[in-house]
Amino acid sequence: MSDLLLLGAGGHGRVIAETALATGRFNRISFLDDRCCGPGQLPDQLGCPVIGPLSAALDPHIRQQFSAAIVAIGNAALRVQWLPSLATAGYEVPALVHPTACVSPSAQLGVGSVVFAQACIQAQAIIGSGAILNTSCSLDHDAQLGNGVHVCPGAHLAGEVQVGNRSWIGIGA
Known part of the structure; x- marks a missing residue:
């Protein structure tokens, strides 16, 4: 079992989190979302913390904490754009x-x-x-x-x- 980082904490992200939990492959799930900083920070989603903005996925400290990451954003262009960055950073990007x-x-x-x-x-x-x-x-x-x-x-x-x-x-x- 490993830890999963989800980029995006909206409705699509919550469905992905529940799917990931249902697989039994992950110990811990955390979210990144650009809406998490400043006033009106995002609360935990499904009991999983929102730990920073999307750009934190490329932070070496965050990378060391999570073996896998997936883009949980409905916008197709952003999903496709982020995937190679996650792979280059060394995350497993599972289906x-x-x-x-x-x-x-x-x-x-x-x-x-x-x-x-x-x-x-x-x-x-x-x-x-x-x-x-x-x-x-x-x-x-x-x-x-x-x-x-x-x-x-x-x-x-x-x-x-x-x-x-x-x-x-x-x-x-």
């Missing part, structure tokens, strides 16, 4: 899969991607880095998702579909 999700053993998940509860990813699907496969969505065989794609809750994509970088597939699509 997280909720235990109730179904992911084919032949599917490929890019670093920093998340697969939420009840999602289904079928045979030989390829998911880029920083993708969000949200609650109860499905991605059928041989589909290809670019980096930073967000497939919203309840959206269903057929086999061999190709989705470009930073695309957003809406709820129930």
